[in-house]
Amino acid sequence: MKILITGGAGFIGSAVVRKAVADGHAVVNLDALTYAACLENVASVAESPLYSFEHADIRDRTALDRIFAQHRPDAVMHLAAESHVDRSIDSPGAFIETNVNGTYNMLESARAYWQGAGKPDSFRFHHISTDEVFGSLGATGQFTEETPYDPRSPYSASKAASDHLVRAWAETYGLPVLLTNCSNNYGPFHFPEKLVPVIILNALAGKPLPIYGNGANVRDWLYVEDHAEALLLVLREGALGRSYNIGGENERTNLELVQTLCGILDDLRPAKAPYAGLITHVADRPGHDARYAIDPARICAELGWRPSVTVEEGLRRTVLWYLENEDWWRALQNRAGVGQRLGVAS
Ligand SMILES: NC(=O)c1ccc[n+]([C@@H]2O[C@H](COP(=O)([O-])OP(=O)(O)OC[C@H]3O[C@@H](n4cnc5c(N)ncnc54)[C@H](O)[C@@H]3O)[C@@H](O)[C@H]2O)c1
Numbered sequence: 546m547k548i549l550i551t552g553g554a555g556f557i558g559s560a561v562v563r564k565a566v567a568d569g570h571a572v573v574n575l576d577a578l579t580y581a582a583c584l585e586n587v588a589s590v591a592e593s594p595l596y597s598f599e600h601a602d603i604r605d606r607t608a609l610d611r612i613f614a615q616h617r618p619d620a621v622m623h624l625a626a627e628s629h630v631d632r633s634i635d636s637p638g639a640f641i642e643t644n645v646n647g648t649y650n651m652l653e654s655a656r657a658y659w660q661g662a663g664k665p666d667s668f669r670f671h672h673i674s675t676d677e678v679f680g681s682l683g684a685t686g687q688f689t690e691e692t693p694y695d696p697r698s699p700y701s702a703s704k705a706a707s708d709h710l711v712r713a714w715a716e717t718y719g720l721p722v723l724l725t726n727c728s729n730n731y732g733p734f735h736f737p738e739k740l741v742p743v744i745i746l747n748a749l750a751g752k753p754l755p756i757y758g759n760g761a762n763v764r765d766w767l768y769v770e771d772h773a774e775a776l777l778l779v780l781r782e783g784a785l786g787r788s789y790n791i792g793g794e795n796e797r798t799n800l801e802l803v804q805t806l807c808g809i810l811d812d813l814r815p816a817k818a819p820y821a822g823l824i825t826h827v828a829d830r831p832g833h834d835a836r837y838a839i840d841p842a843r844i845c846a847e848l849g850w851r852p853s854v855t856v857e858e859g860l861r862r863t864v865l866w867y868l869e870n871e872d873w874w875r876a877l878q879n880r881a882g883v884g885q886r887l888g889v890a891s
Contacts, residue, residue, distance in 0.1 A: 546570050546571070546619045546620055546780075546781075547570070547571040547572075547573070547616065547617070547618045547619050547620075548565055548570050548571070548572055548573070548618060548619065548620050548621070548622055548780070549573045549575060549612070549613070549616060549618035549620070549621045549622070550562055550565065550572055550573065550574055550575065550621075550622045550624065551575045551576070551603055551621070551622070551623045551624055551625035551651065552575075552576055552623075552624035552625030552626060553572070553574030553575065553576055553587060553598075553624070554574065554576040554578060554582035554583060554584050554586060554587060555576070555581055555582055555586070555624065555625070555628070555736070556581075556586070556628075556730065556732075556734055556735050556736055556739075556769065557624055557673070557730055557769055557772060557773070558574075558576070558622075558624040558625070559583075559586030559587050559734055560732070560733075560734070560769045560770055560772070560773040561622060561624065561773045561776055561777065562574050562586075562587050562590060562596070563587065563589060563590055563773075564770070564773040564774060564777060565777060566590040566593050566595050566596055567590075568777060569595070570595065570777075571595045571596075572590075572595060572596050572597070573597050573598075573599060573612070573616045573618060574587060574596065574597070574598045574599065575599045575601050575603070575609075575612060575625070576598070576599075576600065576601075576625065577600070577601065577602040577603070577625070578600060579627075580880050580881055580882070581627075581628065581629070581736050583734070583736075583873070583876075583877060584598075585873055585876075586734045597616070599612050599616075602647075603625050603643065603647035603648070603650055603651055604642055604643060604646060604647050604650060605650070606650045606653065606654060609650055609651065609654035610654050610657065610658075613654055613655065613657075613658035614658070617658075617662075619667065619668065619669075620668065620669040620670075620671065620780055621651065621655055621669070621670045621671060622671045622673065622776065622780060623648065623651050623670065623671065623672050623673060624673045625643065625647065626643060626644045626647075626703075626704070626707075627639050627640045627643050627644055627700070627703075628700070629700070629738060629739070629887075630677075630698050630700045630701075630830070630888065631738075631830065631887035631888025632700075632882065632887055632888065633698055633699035633700035633703070633888070634698065634699065634830070634831060634832075634887070634888035634889075635887055635888055637699035637703075640699050640700055640703040641699075641703055644700075644703035644704055644706070644707050645703050645706045645707055645710070648672070648707035648710055648711070649710055651670075652670070652710060652711065652714045652720065655670050655720065656714060656718055656720050659720060659721075660718075664719070666721065668721050669721055669722070669723055669780060669785075670711070670714075670720055670721065670722045670723070671722070671723040671724075671725070671776070671779065671780050671783075672707065672708065672711040672722060672723070672724050672725075673725055673727070673776065674704050674707065674708050674724060674725065674726045674727075675701065675704050675726060675727065676688050676726050676727060676728045676765070676790065676792065676837050676839050677696065677697075677698065677700065677701035677704065677834065677837065678694050678695075678696050678701055678704055678705040678708060678726060679692045679693075679694060679695060679696075679726070679837075680694070680695030680696060680697055680701075680834065681695075681697060681834035681835045681836060681837070682763075682835065682836040682837065682838055683835070683836065684836070686838070687838040687839060687840035688726070688790060688837070688838065688839050688840060689790065689840045689842075689843075690726075690787075690788050690789070690790055690843055694708070694709075697832050697834060698832055698834075708724060708726075711724060712724070715786050721785050721786075722785075722786060723779055723780065723783045723785070723786075723787065723788070723789075724787075724788035724789070725775070725776060725779055725788065725789050725790070725791055726788065726789075726790050726791070726839075727767055727772055727775075727790070727791040727792065727839070728764065728765035728766065728767045728791070728792040728793065728837060728838075728839045729764040729765065729766055729767065729837070730766075730767050730768070730769045730772050731766055731767070731768065731769065731859065731860065731863055732768050732769035732770060732859065732862070732863050732866075733769070733862075733863060733866040733870070734769075734873070735769070735863070736877065737874050737877050737878055737883055737884075738882065738883050738884075738887075740799065740802070740803075741802075741806065741860070741863060742867065742874065743755070744802075744803050744806050744807075745806060745810070745863070745864055745867045746867070746874060746878070747823070748806070748807065748810050748816075748820045748823060749810075749814065749867075749868075751816070751823070752823070753823055753824075753825035754803055754807070754820070754823045754824045754825060755825055755827045755886070756799055756800055756803060756824060756825065756826050756827065757799065757827060757828070757829050757830050757833060758826065758828075758829030758830075758833060759800075759826065759829075760798060760799045760800030760803070760826065761798050761799075761800065761835075762798065762799050762833055762834065762835055762836065763796050763797065763798050763799075763835070763836040763837065763838065764796070764797065764799065764802070764837055765792045765793060765794065765795060765796050765837055765838045765839050766793055766795040766796075766797060766802065766856045766859070767791065767792055767793035767795070767852065768793065768852065768853070768854050768856075768859035768862075770853075771793065771852040771853050771854065771859075772791060774850070774853075775789075775791045775844060775850050776791075778844075778848050778850055779844070779848065782848050783848065784847070789843055789844040789847075789848070790839045790840060790841055790843065790844065791839065791841055791844055791850075792838070792839025792840070792841045793839075793841075793852045793856065793859075794839075794841065794852070795852075795855065795856035796836075796838050797856060800824075802856075802860075803821075803824060804821055804824075805856070805857060805860055806820075806860060806864065807819065807820035807821040807823075807824070808821075809857075809860055809861050809864045810864060813861075813864055813865065813868060814868060827886070828889055830888055830889075831888070831889070
């Protein structure tokens with residue numbers, strides 16, 4: 546299959562690109578190379594005859610039409626997005642332009658291409674979204690595919706809008722779509738502004754380990770390579786028009802997650818004192834959702850997917866990867882906003 550993957554120079558997109566090429570698919574990686582992108586993430590497949598790269602912006606409809614016409618993909622996996630909640634609080638406009646208008650352009654360009662090709666049944670437009678569209682849970686319960694949308698940050702609202710557009714293009718025009726909503730990812734090549742790499746890199750530098758508020762916010766952690774596998778499984782075998790929730794069933798409070806990371810670092814790179822001594826509570830994020838938890842029963846029962854690692858094992862692999870790939874993360878630490886506290890708008 547030839548797959549057009551948007552956002553393939555980012556964290557999750559690059560994991561999908563690497564896995565898709567390893568599985569024998571031809572891949573066209575379309576990416577605007579924003580501050581969050583790194584072509585090193587796909588260096589391991591860049592020389593493959595199955596791989597090609599298009600430096601393009603999903604806000605540019607003309608460029609999208611040219612790329613569809615030139616590459617004639619069998620499927621689209623749409624991951625390109627502005628993805629950092631803290632940045633969405635400071636600069637929501639970029640999230641509307643890329644996540645909403647950009648997805649609209651992708652849908653229209655894909656529709657024109659698909660219609661021009663005689664509406665092949667086999668075509669797929671797979672939209673990758675987040676569990677954050679469902680809002681915030683109390684102490685119990687999980688998000689299912691039927692949970693009503695209730696986004697609460699500019700980021701999650703823009704992703705919810707894009708999900709609605711995708712469903713509307715399926716209902717109105719018959720575009721063959723698939724949707725997935727997944728929980729917090731972590732793993733190799735995670736851009737150093739997100740919680741897991743921030744904690745690892747600050748600990749290695751002997752800097753404070755910032756915890757927003759009391760650290761009681763719960764997230765459901767998913768190893769990125771398990772997510773990439775799930776996404777390719779949904780693309781191959783998912784039922785047309787259906788959405789699938791993807792989660793690792795690994796709920797942890799932020800404080801527990803950071804303490805686990807500290808324990809792994811104590812083991813792999815012992816310092817003079819336990820790393821947990823660096824934990825520092827800082828001002829909370831405005832509108833910080835209390836708890837996310839995914840019920841992955843549908844993808845497990847219908848497609849036979851299971852996460853391959855526990856969060857402890859996945860975090861250990863992740864810490865080892867950061868210890869072994871210092872050149873990668875040092876180069877990204879100079880990018881705008883990295884290492885600064887963002888998203889504390891008044
Ligand atoms: N990271 C998570 O935990 C998580 C969880 C659930 C869902 N998601 C979704 O998965 C997708 C990928 O997330 P990620 O964490 O890999 O993001 P990321 O920020 O690491 O990467 C995003 C990529 O998209 C590209 N991009 C951004 N704007 C673009 C534009 N206008 N045109 C073309 N390319 C553009 C960037 O250059 C970058 O390579 C997103 O759609 C996100 O909403 C992420």
